[in-house]
Amino acid sequence: MWQLNSASGFYKAPVCKCILGASFLSSVLINFPLSQYRHLCVYHHSLIVEKLQLWRLLTARIAFLNVKDLMIGSILFYYFRTFERRYGSRKFASQLIGFFVFGSVLELSAVHVCKLMHFNMEPLPSGPLCxxxxxxxxxxxxxxxxxxxxxxxxxxxxxxxxxxxxxxxASGSLETLIVAFCGIISGILWRKNFLKIQQLIVIPSVIAGTVYKVFGRFIDSAEPKDYVLPMGATLELQRQERMDQIERQVLLQSIREQGPPYNPNQNGPGLFGAMDDAEDFAEINEGLRQRNVPAADPPSQEQIQQLVDMGFTEESVRRALLMSHNDLNTATNFLLQES
Incomplete structure (x- = not known):
């Protein structure tokens, strides 16, 4: 049976490592030993617009003033580090700058509109939610x-x-809902390349290279080593069972669409109502035999290296390419689901 190996930690995700580390450390400091400076991180619309305290757009993004937002935001940002591996650190950092620009304009505009409609607005939530x-x-x-x-x-x-x-x-208050909605709109605008923003905001390679030479040894993370947990490791067994189920679903879906009829009443015991392994793989094998599907060609070294460069281990890359019949997009999706 295949072992579940995936890129873990911040390997090939130095930007996420820096931002998450700085945000978490500053949030802890500003909420406890340095609480007398909390007012500097308040995201207050009136102070920014009317008194032109534009520096608050930066200080309000540094630290979370709400502990719940800190924990959930850190989990989400850690999970989304997979996009840095997919895009590359330079493009990922440029994207974050674009999100900051779009988010700041949209949030301030939304609060202004709400005030015109006589909503009683509190300061927006602090932290890098944008x-x-x-x-x-x-x-x-x-x-x-x-x-x-x-x-x-x-x-x-x-x-x-x-x-x-x-x-x-997002459901905490009207203010958090505004930030969440503006963030999603920012993501759409970036994806649609609104105002050619992707060409306007590009970190020069010279700057990126210089920053890496100076700080690279501090922000780099070691490549994760393959390991196998003992059979009694419950978490690993659950993750392995989940990935086995995903693999079966993909194969069975292919057979349903192109192979012999599939009987939905064959569901049996299992964590997610999966069929018994013997019945499951018997159907897969029978479907492949009737379709005369040839064995997949081994993945090329170029394909393997391309995915390894994104931060995944070679073993998991080979497995994903075999599962996806050497389709890079499908293989990448498999790997991202594992991460």
Whole structure:
């Protein structure tokens, strides 16, 4: 059986490492030993617009003043580090700058409109939420939706947990809802290349190279080493079972669409109502035999290296390419689901 190996930590994600580390450290300091300086991180519309305290646009993004937002925001930003591996650190950092610009303009405009409508507005939530919510756009568009089961009749997918965390923060107040909505709009505008923003905001390679030479040894993370947990490791077994289920679903879906009829009444025991392994793989093998599907060609070294450069281990890359019949996009989606 394949082992579940995925790129972990901040390997090939130095920008996320720096931002998350700085945000977490500053949030802890500003909420506890340096609480007398909390007022400097308040995201107050009137002070920014009327008194031109534009520096607050930066200080209000540094630290979370709400502990719940700190924990959930850190989890989401850590998960979205997969996009830095996918885009590259330079393009990812340029994207964050674009999110900051769009988010700041949209948030201040939204608060101004709400005040014109006589809403009683509190300061907007502090913290780098404007860098987090835009990533729900590529997350929704690019990461495949794979159903894992049902809870009280509600379908649950591998993406449900992240959506739940995002909604948890956004539903806190009108102000957090505004920030979340503006963040999603920012993600859409960047994706649509509104006002040619992707060409306007590009970090020069000279600057990127200089920063890496100076700080690279401090922000680089070591390549994760493959390891196998003992059989009694419950978490690893659960993750392995989940990935096995995903692999079976992909193969069975292919057979349903192109092969012999599929009988939905063959569901048996399993964590997510999966069929028994013997019945499951018997159907797969029979479907492949009737379709005369030849064995997949081994992946090329160029394909392997391209995905390894994104931060994934070679073993997991080979497995993903075999599962996807050497399709790079499908293989990347498999790997992102593992991360």
């Amino acid at each position: 860098l987090i919510y835009p990533f729900f756009v590529p997350y929704f568009m690019d990461i495949p939706r794979i159903e894992l089961g049902n809870v009280l009749g509600i379908p649950m997918t591998g993406k449900s947990f992240q959506y739940f965390l995002g909604l948890q923060v």
